[in-house]
Amino acid sequence: MSHDVRALRPDELRAAHTLFSATIHRGPLPDDTWSRSSATYSPGRTLGVHEDGRLVATATSFPSELAVPGGVVLPMAAVTRVGVRPDRTRRGLLSAMMRAQLDDVAARGEAVATLRASEAVIYGRFGYGIATRGRSVRVDASRPAPLRPDAPIEGTVRLVERQDATGVLRKVHESVALRRVGGMTRPETWWWSSLERRIVAGDHVLAAVHTGRDGDDGFAVAFPLDVPDGGLQVTDLHAADVTATAGLWRFLLDVDLVAEVRADLRPVDEPLELLLAVPRACSVTALADETWLRLVDVPAALAAREYGAAEPVLLAVHDPMLERNAGVYRVAHGIAEPVGPLGGPVRPELECTAAALAMAYLGDRAPSELVATGWWQANDPAAVPRADAAFATAGLPWCGTFF
Numbered sequence: 001m002s003h004d005v006r007a008l009r010p011d012e013l014r015a016a017h018t019l020f021s022a023t024i025h026r027g028p029l030p031d032d033t034w035s036r037s038s039a040t041y042s043p044g045r046t047l048g049v050h051e052d053g054r055l056v057a058t059a060t061s062f063p064s065e066l067a068v069p070g071g072v073v074l075p076m077a078a079v080t081r082v083g084v085r086p087d088r089t090r091r092g093l094l095s096a097m098m099r100a101q102l103d104d105v106a107a108r109g110e111a112v113a114t115l116r117a118s119e120a121v122i123y124g125r126f127g128y129g130i131a132t133r134g135r136s137v138r139v140d141a142s143r144p145a146p147l148r149p150d151a152p153i154e155g156t157v158r159l160v161e162r163q164d165a166t167g168v169l170r171k172v173h174e175s176v177a178l179r180r181v182g183g184m185t186r187p188e189t190w191w192w193s194s195l196e197r198r199i200v201a202g203d204h205v206l207a208a209v210h211t212g213r214d215g216d217d218g219f220a221v222a223f224p225l226d227v228p229d230g231g232l233q234v235t236d237l238h239a240a241d242v243t244a245t246a247g248l249w250r251f252l253l254d255v256d257l258v259a260e261v262r263a264d265l266r267p268v269d270e271p272l273e274l275l276l277a278v279p280r281a282c283s284v285t286a287l288a289d290e291t292w293l294r295l296v297d298v299p300a301a302l303a304a305r306e307y308g309a310a311e312p313v314l315l316a317v318h319d320p321m322l323e324r325n326a327g328v329y330r331v332a333h334g335i336a337e338p339v340g341p342l343g344g345p346v347r348p349e350l351e352c353t354a355a356a357l358a359m360a361y362l363g364d365r366a367p368s369e370l371v372a373t374g375w376w377q378a379n380d381p382a383a384v385p386r387a388d389a390a391f392a393t394a395g396l397p398w399c400g401t402f403f
């Protein structure tokens with residue numbers, strides 16, 4: 001059955017928001033909140049499917065940018081608010097929207113799309129792969145001087161007044177987020193949905209900025225957590241380096257009447273255990289997928305990132321949904337370029353799908369891990385260490401923005 005997907009008009013966005021909210025078991029927004037939240041929809045980027053004149057499915061995206069290995073920043077579609085009415089699921093509505101959305105993203109010249117998935121089984125079929133991950137931590141804050149005496153200590157931490165928080169933190173985020181592979185830019189409206197709305201509603205918030213040698217280089221946002229003896233839930237923490245990371249965690253763990261600090265989707269390689277006086281004060285309670293990445297324009301995305309020094313690798317990419325991406329690519333001496341069609345005279349040494357390529361693209365997974373687990377196929381095993389060397393990155397990618 002074919003479904004008519006079309007871009008929604010501005011006067012249809014509230015219905016789309018209400019529909020999406022219902023699919024994640026939330027109620028509609030009151031008028032005053034909607035008047036602010038409506039601005040979080042980027043014009044012309046919300047899709048809908050109607051049946052008998054009623055909206056039954058929706059998906060949207062907003063423009064952003066993604067930092068890829070080597071420091072290049074690619075235009076990115078941030079896909080969000082995807083929902084299908086519960087009595088219309090499993091009939092292909094999401095599939096129809098995903099196809100239309102990828103065409104729209106490509107037409108806008110955005111080389112990549114990313115999203116956060118409510119369930120891990122949904123997006124792989126549309127060419128999305130897990131490209132960054134994060135861990136949930138719980139840190140015991142009941143001890144005095146929680147960090148090692150020789151953990152980096154330089155700079156200062158200051159609290160930011162609640163009415164100034166958005167403006168101040170936004171600037172710090174802009175200066176640090178894209179320094180890390182996987183980082184993304186946030187539209188101004190992100191701050192409304194994710195922070196300002198809670199401040200306006202009267203929630204108590206702790207917003208702190210770290211200032212290092214070169215100025216503000218990190219920030220943390222935390223809300224009270226209802227645990228025995230008091231706690232903090234960190235909702236946002238970005239730091240330019242380990243010194244700023246140490247400064248912010250030291251501050252959070254030293255706040256009075258706080259026995260535990262929790263944070264989700266932290267970088268997998270955040271060196272908390274190395275900074276803490278007692279490494280076991282940090283428990284890792286979960287490891288979860290963060291960025292689901294779709295390489296919408298594979299030639300452009302492959303050409304944009306940096307590669308490690310390695311002898312040439314011939315990699316075939318399969319992409320039945322976006323056929324123009326399919327082909328054999330040669331990665332050599334820091335450059336990736338298409339060298340022929342699939343099944344042509346250039347025989348690939350390695351093969352993968354667009355989704356499996358996304359898993360290695362930012363450096364989260366090494367090609368050898370992906371070959372060993374069947375995500376990539378090695379026609380020539382000698383190419384695997386070459387691919388590892390080419391795709392290797394200095395650290396693990398991480399985004400730190402939930403949307």
Ligand SMILES: CC(C)(COP(=O)(O)OP(=O)(O)OC[C@H]1O[C@@H](n2cnc3c(N)ncnc32)[C@H](O)[C@@H]1OP(=O)(O)O)[C@@H](O)C(=O)NCCC(=O)NCCS
Nearest residue numbers: 023082083084089090091092093094095116117118121122
């Ligand atoms: C997730 C959701 C958008 C899927 O929409 P849908 O219209 O049912 O998806 P489709 O019918 O196009 O499904 C395409 C395929 O994915 C599978 N699939 C989709 N969602 C799935 C899910 N949640 N669990 C298991 N399989 C799923 C379908 O079975 C189908 O498989 P098939 O091609 O082998 O038949 C919908 O279930 C929903 O709105 N869920 C609640 C809100 C939500 O989680 N939104 C996503 C936010 S990131």
